Amino acid sequence: MGMWPEGLQMDQEILLDAGAQLHRLKMFPYFDIAHYILMICEVRDDLASSAGLFSRKHPLSCWLSSMLMCFADSFLANFLLGEPVIAPFKRHDDILLATIVWYLVFYAPFDGVYKLSKVLPVKCVLSVMKEVKRAYKVTHGVSHAAKLYPSSYIVQILVGTAKGAGSGILKTVEQLVRGVWLPNHNEALRPTFATKACLVASIILSLEKNSVYITAPHDIVYLVSIFCIF
């Protein structure tokens, strides 16, 4: 490191610092709220004009499909790793928070929360926060899988992708809970940009975990994988 010119070293220190700060950000509750709002708005957008009627006639189905989308990453990763599928319901504060967000998005007076989340600057901030949370989830997915299966790159990559892009993959199931069945619109068929980015980030992080090809400091790798996702 000492061999580098002064300017580059400064840059690297700034980068290291930014990566470290992002890595140690507390997700709960602000980033979680942003994630829940965007996820539940997606459910609502999917219902389109029937959202008002549906949320009043089938509140259970509406709540269940919103929860499925909010915690899709955990459901999918737990299913793949053979852990209890129901585990996300253990974290009472997360469920409560998501339920409050769900209530506000669907039933707030004058549709305030939903309309506010569609205002461009608000939407941008929410999206950035959501993507930061996504990067956080991918990193944790890869780490968790690496603990269970230390030398299985493919498992680590798949779990990382599942953690990051779970909501896209579980969308087919979520639509089924709402009585909608669109088998020819699944994520494997037409992966969105987010899914592809999660795949790339998972590959980078998994290679770094097994420290074969990448030897940069972890915080910089984390930063790079965030840039992939953006």
Place this chain on the structure above:
Amino acid sequence: MGMWPEGLQMDQEILLDAGAQLHRLKMFPYFDIAHYILMICEVRDDLASSAGLFSRKHPLSCWLSSMLMCFADSFLANFLLGEPVIAPFKRHDDILLATIVWYLVFYAPFDGVYKLSKVLPVKCVLSVMKEVKRAYKVTHGVSHAAKLYPSSYIVQILVGTAKGAGSGILKTVEQLVRGVWLPNHNEALRPTFATKACLVASIILSLEKNSVYITAPHDIVYLVSIFCIF
């Protein structure tokens, strides 16, 4: 208790006694038989006029979907809790009993068993027995989940509901085994009364397990949760 007037105390003792007796009822084999008969009749009713032909042309599919309905509660609870899905097939006597009932309902001479189960007084007795078994299953579901996740009310409530109303929730899968796909008729969309009752009973039992709000004797709580289900 000593402060209560004589009459009330008598009443409470009768209630306690009734609750205790119901709680300690042996389910196997009479209540199980009632449950199996009604479940398999439901599969047969769902097949409507094609039941005769279907059960002769596709016996494997017919048997599998009957078993799925008979043990739906265990399949669903095991799936949610990350336990082996195949576990219900370990209990040989249950499977044998359900298979005998399945054979009699579908292939008995003169359709005797099926027609008998549709006679009103018989049907009433069977239904009462089935509901007693349902209450029993809800209690056991909540207890089992409480052992695994001591302070997670939501998990306990969901597992209790899954145990009580499993057949309704798995109906979509059961129909798929029979080659029928009705995505817009699921339990989350239009919960039946049984599902709602199981949800209420699960909430009562879960609150009692964590003994925060309910301090009545367990047998009375059990009795109340049975009344919810009826």
Place this chain on the structure above:
Amino acid sequence: MGMWPEGLQMDQEILLDAGAQLHRLKMFPYFDIAHYILMICEVRDDLASSAGLFSRKHPLSCWLSSMLMCFADSFLANFLLGEPVIAPFKRHDDILLATIVWYLVFYAPFDGVYKLSKVLPVKCVLSVMKEVKRAYKVTHGVSHAAKLYPSSYIVQILVGTAKGAGSGILKTVEQLVRGVWLPNHNEALRPTFATKACLVASIILSLEKNSVYITAPHDIVYLVSIFCIF
């Protein structure tokens, strides 16, 4: 054995020897390659005339559904036994081999590999190798289940069948990954001959494991169960 006439004893020794040799055959890589080629050709046949376009437009979906078919037995058995569904992805060499086969079947120049596998003598050899591998999987499924559930015949039979006929049962899921949904073409509805043979072989092997009715040497039982499958 000493009481048998000379000729019969010779025959039995030949049989024992053949069974033992088949039992101890190394599956990797030749038998595995045969299995992968036939499985992926099946996926390609299912796509029919759209195979060329589909494999170029949706490579992820194509790869995922090919892997699902190649490792269907493990996915299904792991799901039933409550083990991690993702476990087959731990074996890097198997996944790599299957991926290479997938690439060659779908993208080889002049469609060489696919067309070669359709030539009758080649197809016969591949099919025989695949069936030997199937018998091997059924035996291992029954043994594995017998280790976990020593006295549960039904579980052993079901896991054995799932191991042998997994690809048929998972076909509905595999088609879903490709955006095709054919609920009325499932294996429970119209079991193929392979599924029935796996069921019979599983029953024979399970009875032998619990050594109640069958006391012949294991290698002969293995040979008999292979003949069932052929």
